[in-house]
Amino acid sequence: MLGLTHGNRSAVTCHLKCDNACSRPAPNSSCEPTFQRVASSALSRRALLAGGGALAAAVAMPVVHAQEAEATTRGSLGFTPITSVESTKDAFTVPKGFRWDLIIRWGDPLFENSPAFDPTKPDAQAQALQFGYNNDYLDIIETNSRGTRALLVCNHEYTNRAIMFPPTTTETEEAEVLRTLKAAHGFAVVELERARRGARWSYVRGGHHNRRITADTPFRFDGPAAGSDLLKTKADPHGVRALGTFGNCSGGTTPWGTVLSGEENFNGYFVADPAARGGKRYGLTSAASTYGWEKIDPRFDATKADYANEPHRFGYVVEIDPTDPTSTPVKHTAMGRMKHEGANIRVDDDGTVVAYMGDDEKFDYLYKFVAKNKFRKGSSRAARKHNLQLLSEGDLYVAKFSGTQEADNANLGSGEWIPLTKNGRSAVTGFTLEEVLVFTREAADAVKATPMDRCEDVQPDLKTGKLYVVCTNNDARGTTGKPATDAANPRPVNKNGHIIEITERRNQADATRFTWDLFLVCGDTDQAGTYFGGWEGPVAPISCPDNIAFDSVGNLWIATDGQPSSIKKNDGLFKVPLHGKERGHLVQFLAVPVQAETCGPVIHDRDGSVFVAVQHPGEEGTWAAQNSYFPDYVAAGATPARGAWRGPRPAVVQVTRA
Template sequence: MQQLPMDGLTHGNRSPVTCELKCGSACAYPPSNPSTQQSFRDVVGLRLSRRTLLLGSGALAAGAVLPALVPTAGEANAARPAPSRGLPFTAIKPVPDTTDDLVVPEGYQWFPIIRWGDPLFHTSPPFDPSVPDAEAQEEQFGYNNDYLDILVTDRRGRHALLCCNHEFVNRSIMFPPRAAGAAELELLRALMAAVGFSVVELERSGRRRPWRYVRGARLNRRITATTPFRLTGAAAGNPLLQTAADPTGTRVLGTFNNCSGGTTPWGTILSGEENFHNYFQSNFPAGTPPTTPLYVQRRRYGFNLTRAGSSYLWERVDPRFNATNASYVNEPNRFGYIIEIDPHDPTSTPRKHTALGRFKHEGANVRVDADGRVAAYMGDDERFEYLYKFVSSRRFRPGGSRSARANNLELLTEGDLYVARFSGEDRADNANLGVGTWIPLVANGASVVPGMSVAEVLVFTRLAADTVQATRMDRPEDVQPHPRTGKVYVACTNNTQRGTAAGMPGADAANPRPDLDAAGVPLPGGNKHGHVIEITEDDDRVDATTFSWNLLLVCGPPGEVGNYFAGYEGPVSPISCPDNLAFDSEGNLWISTDGMQGIAYCDALFKVPLVGEDRGRVQQFLATPINSETTGPVIHDRDGSVFVAVQHPGDGGSWVAQQSFFPDYLDEREARPGDWRGPRPSVVQVIRQGPS
């Protein structure tokens, strides 16, 4: 097998294949943010709470005597059940990361709702991965499901829409090896048809019953790498977005590498285009001056500037993926946006909103305040990147009238764009860890960044954020406003280079790792396990330009110095690499992970209360199979259900040596002629058994 950049460098047993396919092995290369500005370090002693440890120099103090915050796995499992009306459970033990199983608490059962390759339409051919077929894949459920929502559409709770991203593909385990020529080109087209988005109708016989998908339903839809999109916002039509195939700069084909997302109050779905750099051939001739503007722009977004060919080789079937071609030099500028899809209208044209900026969007989640002002919160998922907020120029109009709908569908096309700067200054009342400022990049339709036009800010948003000296974060991924309190929760997944080498920014108040040894020297690994930040907008306004914030969680395995769980002093489940966030009807936070392999466990889903004596009490609800990632959690606790999208199971295998057989787990006695033996990324429902 070909040597991969992350071979020998991954965290624990994580597959280097996942690193290559998902983000182009970003951690094998220097961070794409070369800015040398100082991190905004803590200037006063900071208190995590009135009853716990002090922070020194913006990092969690090494050697501090901590309460027993993290027990052994057995102790965590023996803890009292997590209180909940609809989802009472006793935390499961962490599951070794060699396990090919989906593990749920006692009293619960899981069912796959839909799997990669399941036919969506009456005309869809049956699933047959032995013969890659692009037309077939366009009518089947896509690969590597990520963001997920289940929208119940009737009062009896018997009909719903499943809305789901498809982030990336892995040809090595999806299809048999192909020879050069027509068969190889058809395989590449099939891969292009396996990414994007799916909308699928569901039905069930009653509440607390399993959902099943409806083949041939009216609203079923596939969006792929070739589906037409419309660009909106101030950058639409700008020369930076024009190509030979689209001289208007307003029409883009396709979306891919979509990660998380959000559901808007007006009923549409948002999805974030994340590691788009991985799909374009973008090498420069040897000797190109590194100050060349195009070189600087591509370097800042992590493009591989030396390799002749992209990771996915789509340029072999579509010339627009060859960004070295002068006709398509701007094609990469047309990806990296928040897309908006109307799942209730399968004939609608999905849109890419330039007003929300271009970067490696994890997703976007919307909050509407009491005055109808609308904000979308977004993280840029890469080491040392930034946290953003967009505030709409228009106000939300409730109700289902035609005029309200028309207004709301324009909310994300025009507004102000901000980036966050965190400070460690303590507040006078000691109630919060720090304060922060939303620094404007675009305000009232004008650029606020010296030397950059509005279009340049929206297309090269990372460069704009560098200019105003925003705080460089540890991979800010999902950013979720709480549906009741309005507080905003930010999952910072990890950053293994935080303070580990010369030139790498050290710990600061909002990114408190790495830990220090007794001599004050950073420990190896930087921020390996990530943390979660809790933000409160001043005056509870989404258009506020200042905020206060706390560290909710500083994650890690049992006994690691510096772990913090919102002051909770009892046993908790080990947690590492928080990624996606969700809430239940009682206001509890749920966290899915992407990287628990670093502590030798399968990725998982956790529940964390946010108020009361259990605030910060982390309890593991489920674990997903070997090499997989737990994504897209949806919590319908009143129905006794939890949904997850199980992504990239068995990613380290091959067509002839699969490492996972999720979710079907056929054995030789059950297998029939033609049954395929391999993993199928799937959307799963976990249901509480017994009386309602």
């Protein structure tokens, strides 16, 4: 990946997180010519190409500095924006008057019998009892009326053995490292406590609800593909029980109190035959896997007949009940198989339940799932049992966008949701129902869905019903042999990404038509073609939007995974109003340490708190030469305790007023 990355993303991230996806052709080689290619005369209101129109005066304006103006004060979390932080700075930076505190980090013991953290001695059994590595999705779910107890739920997406453990000298040591890396993947559920509402949280070692889910934890399949021949292996001849989850990216918390997450870059964990059905389309190769788990577990070598279907058993939305540590997590086949970024739920007034999902790959698609049955309000056992089955049956759709190059209309375009399954049957000619749900990308190809610029987080605004689709980047857009620009993906060689705002009919989330607009076209503020919701004043530079969240008054908060290459800044968390005269006025709230990614923002502004997961700090280092000491910094002039290991530890952080 050296020389192929963009922004400030490291080649290490690309190798470990995405299996070097950008070094190979995009798996979707079936893209149709895209609709209404954008021309320089198009879209006068946005001037998306050459920086023309009213936007030209705005894009050259300077970045907001902390001393210039107070941020928008709507809501209870007014703050003075920070300026961008240089990419070499190993610090967690917050606004003046705020502080950050560690909640939990990699290796912290979760149970009374958890061994102490010691990365010099990799131990898979110990790691399975400790907080895992790298956190993308995050939520803090309060569990009592006084706001003094909560559950922290997060995933553990991937690992970086080069900075986690020392080099090995024997095959036995190497095998234990591989087993420990497996145990560092998955999920954690952790009890939190604090003295009063608004105070800082601490985690509870030995909490009743504490739980680790790893790459070996039993899951059950549900939905129409459960029991299919496409899911059967030697170890699971009935196709109903999978082991583990990994590569989990973003997610969502359901109205019935469970947590959803998407199995994203699962392909990098397997050795497989790319010529097998779906192999090439899902990015599988016959080369040694990124993680080497095939050396310790035969199911990761899918070239063997006994485990040829094992890759088919990953790529689903998983559902975990954090309130029941004895429950078996679920993989929902009805919601399709892809590189799910996550899933987020909207419930209409009549109880219609819809989940929105993105497939995080260049030129792949945007999806939604409409549950067959309605949501039941209340906390009764019967209501909860009913709601836990909602994602097991329903209709799966993929998006097709239409656009206009004409006048200055209120909405840039329209679109339709094309059914892939309908009323328990396949809606795609030539595909059985099970094939649609296991080879979902191929089914979406067949109905000519719109190839997108990597749909990352996809979230409905529960106040307005609008849907926000984060397209993080696509540097292959418009290159030779690839789909050209279009109104929904307006930039060639899109290195900075954009956010689309979709409007569906109020209380009709199962509608098959929608309108849409561009909300943000990201980049450096002096770069032609950037657009910030119509705001024509100074804004913070932003690139590669990834996770998003809403605060109590409807502002959008955006976590980044890369910055414009021209400015070389650390990633951060940004706030932008969606409505009123401040719409599009983007400011920066915090910056994470060197080589880290900002993940899983949780905005409890009424409580005076913001939470983020800091993923892969100091990722370009080595065991002997670490690049970050987050979060275990020592005071100036101090030295670490004798024998203490010093290196980066991915962690969950709370930001509050000082």
